[in-house]
Amino acid sequence: MFKTVKNSIERFNEAASFTGQRIRKLLYALPKEIKADTSEIRIRCGRPVMLSGMYGDIFLCENAKISYIPDSSACRVSINDIEQCFHTVCGYSVHTHQNGICKGFVTLSGGHRAGIAGTAVCDKNGIGSIRDISSINIRISREYIGCADYLFKKVKENKAKSLIIAGTPSSGKTTLLRDFARLIAGEEGGYRKTVIIDEREEIAACSNGIPGNSIGISSDVLSGYPKKEAVLIAVRSMAPQNIIIDEIGSVEEAAAIEEGVNTGVDFFLSVHAADESDLLRRPQISRLLNTGAFSHVAFLSGRHTPSQVNRFISVEDLKCLN
Amino acid sequence: MFELMGAILLSVSAVLCGFYTANVVKIRCCILEECVTLIRSVASQIDYADEPVQKILQNTVKGYDYKFLNFLKTVAETEFADGFDKTWCNCIEKECTGFYFEKQTVELLKAFGQKLGKTDSSGQKELCAYYERKFEQLINITNEKRNEKMKLCRVTGFAVGAIIFVFAV
Numbered sequence: 001m002f003k004t005v006k007n008s009i010e011r012f013n014e015a016a017s018f019t020g021q022r023i024r025k026l027l028y029a030l031p032k033e034i035k036a037d038t039s040e041i042r043i044r045c046g047r048p049v050m051l052s053g054m055y056g057d058i059f060l061c062e063n064a065k066i067s068y069i070p071d072s073s074a075c076r077v078s079i080n081d082i083e084q085c086f087h088t089v090c091g092y093s094v095h096t097h098q099n100g101i102c103k104g105f106v107t108l109s110g111g112h113r114a115g116i117a118g119t120a121v122c123d124k125n126g127i128g129s130i131r132d133i134s135s136i137n138i139r140i141s142r143e144y145i146g147c148a149d150y151l152f153k154k155v156k157e158n159k160a161k162s163l164i165i166a167g168t169p170s171s172g173k174t175t176l177l178r179d180f181a182r183l184i185a186g187e188e189g190g191y192r193k194t195v196i197i198d199e200r201e202e203i204a205a206c207s208n209g210i211p212g213n214s215i216g217i218s219s220d221v222l223s224g225y226p227k228k229e230a231v232l233i234a235v236r237s238m239a240p241q242n243i244i245i246d247e248i249g250s251v252e253e254a255a256a257i258e259e260g261v262n263t264g265v266d267f268f269l270s271v272h273a274a275d276e277s278d279l280l281r282r283p284q285i286s287r288l289l290n291t292g293a294f295s296h297v298a299f300l301s302g303r304h305t306p307s308q309v310n311r312f313i314s315v316e317d318l319k320c321l322n
Numbered sequence: 323m324f325e326l327m328g329a330i331l332l333s334v335s336a337v338l339c340g341f342y343t344a345n346v347v348k349i350r351c352c353i354l355e356e357c358v359t360l361i362r363s364v365a366s367q368i369d370y371a372d373e374p375v376q377k378i379l380q381n382t383v384k385g386y387d388y389k390f391l392n393f394l395k396t397v398a399e400t401e402f403a404d405g406f407d408k409t410w411c412n413c414i415e416k417e418c419t420g421f422y423f424e425k426q427t428v429e430l431l432k433a434f435g436q437k438l439g440k441t442d443s444s445g446q447k448e449l450c451a452y453y454e455r456k457f458e459q460l461i462n463i464t465n466e467k468r469n470e471k472m473k474l475c476r477v478t479g480f481a482v483g484a485i486i487f488v489f490a491v
Contacts, residue, residue: 021404021405084405087405087406087439087440088405090439091374091375091376091439092374092375092376092402092405092406092407092438092439092440093373093374093375093376093378093439094439094440094441094442095368095372095439095441095442095443095445095446096372096373096374098372098442098443129442
C-alpha cells in the first residue's frame with residue numbers, strides 16, 4: 001500500500017468539516033474504517049447523505065451509523081443543512097468562488113473539491129450564477145506518496161516523452177499526476193523544471209502560494225488559470241521542460257497543448273476515458289495523438305483500485321488496436 | 323451669597339452636562355464613521371481582489387487602526403465553526419456593549435455582517451453601497467443632534483451667566 005502524508009482519516013475529517021454542523025457531527029462519529037475508505041460525501045436536498053468509496057455506496061444514519069438501504073433512520077438533508085454546507089464550502093465568501101460555482105465546483109483547502117448543482121441563472125455570456133443549491137458532492141483529495149513509482153519507472157524505461165493518463169471518473173488520475181509531479185520535479189527526475197497547470201487547484205492545493213501537497217522541488221504552479229491560457233503563459237514565461245495538466249476537455253485546450261508541444265516541452269496530462277476506443281473517439285485526443293509528440297498512454301484500473309496503472313501502451317500500438 | 327453660589331454651581335453643571343452630551347454624540351459619530359470606513363474597505367477588497375471574508379477582515383484590521391470597532395480583530399482571528407454570521411453577531415454582542423454604541427448602530431452592523439459573503443461580487447457591492455448609505459444617514463442625523471445640543475448648551479450657558487450677572491449686580 002502507498003504511504004500517505006496526511007492519513008486518510010484526517011483527510012476525511014478535513015473534508016467533513018465543510019458540511020453543516022448537524023451532518024458534520026455524524027460524519028466525525030463514523031468508524032475509522034469507513035472514514036479511511038470514503039472518497040465522496042454526497043449531500044442532496046431532501047435525501048439521505050450518501051458516502052461513496054471502495055466499499056460501494058452507503059447511507060449515513062441519524063445515529064452516526066451506516067446503512068446500505070436508505071431507510072427511515074437515514075440522515076436526510078434539510079434546506080438549512082445544504083445552505084450551511086454551501087456557505088462553509090465557499091468559506092463564507094460566495095463572491096470569491098463565483099466563477100467556480102458557475103463551472104460547477106469549488107476547490108476547498110486541502111485540495112478537496114465540492115461539486116455544486118442547483119438552478120442556473122443565465123445571462124448573455126452564459127451561466128451568470130447558481131441559485132437554489134440542491135446537491136453538493138465533496139470529493140476527498142488523497143495524497144498517496146509512491147503511487148506513481150510504477151508509472152515513472154515505465155516512462156523512464158520506455159524513454160517516453162509526452163504521456164496521456166486515461167481513466168474513468170474517481171480512478172485516481174489527479175492523485176497519480178500529483179505524485180508523478182513530485183517524482184519528475186524531484187531528485188528522482190533530476191529536478192526537471194515542471195509547470196503544473198492546476199486550474200481546479202486540486203493537484204498542488206496552494207494556500208497563500210504554498211503548496212499543500214508534495215509536488216517536487218523544481219515545480220511551478222499556475223493555480224486557477226484556464227488551461228488554454230496557462231499553457232501559453234507557461235511556455236512563454238516559465239521555460240519549462242515538462243508541463244502537467246489535469247483533465248483535458250475541450251478542443252481549444254488541445255489546440256493550446258499542440259502549440260506547446262511544438263516548442264519542445266513534454267506534456268503529462270490526464271483525460272476521462274475508460275478504454276482505448278473511448279479515448280480515440282475524442283476528437284481533441286486524436287488531434288493530440290496525431291502531433292506525434294505523445295509516445296505512450298497509461299490506462300488506470302478504475303475506482304476500486306485508484307491510481308493504479310492497468311495498461312501502459314505506446315501510441316502506435318494503440319492505433320493498431322483500433 | 324448662597325443664592326449666588328448655587329447659581330454659579332448650576333451654571334457650571336449645565337455647561338459640563340452640555341459638554342459631556344456633545345462629547346458622547348461626537349464619539350457616536352466617530353463610531354459611525356469607522357463603520358463607513360469598514361464598509362468602504364470591504365467593498366474595495368471585494369471589487370479589486372475578490373478576497374474571502376476572513377482575509378478581508380484581517381486586511382482591514384491591519385490597514386486601519388479602529389478605535390471603537392474592536393470586535394473586528396476578534397472576528398478576523400476566530401475560526402467560523404458555527405458559521406460566519408453567528409461569529410460576527412456574537413462578537414458584536416460581546417464587544418459593542420458600551421454606552422456609546424446606539425442600538426440602531428449595533429443592529430445595522432449585525433445586519434451587514436449577516437449578509438456579508440453570501441452573494442456574488444455584484445451583490446456584495448450593492449450590499450456595501452446600501453449599508454454605506456444607511457450609516458451615512460445615521461451620521462447626518464447624529465451630527466444634527468450634536469449641533470442642536472451644542473446650541474442648547476450655548477443658550478443655557480448664556481442664560482445662566484446672564485442670571486448670575488443680574489444677581490451679582
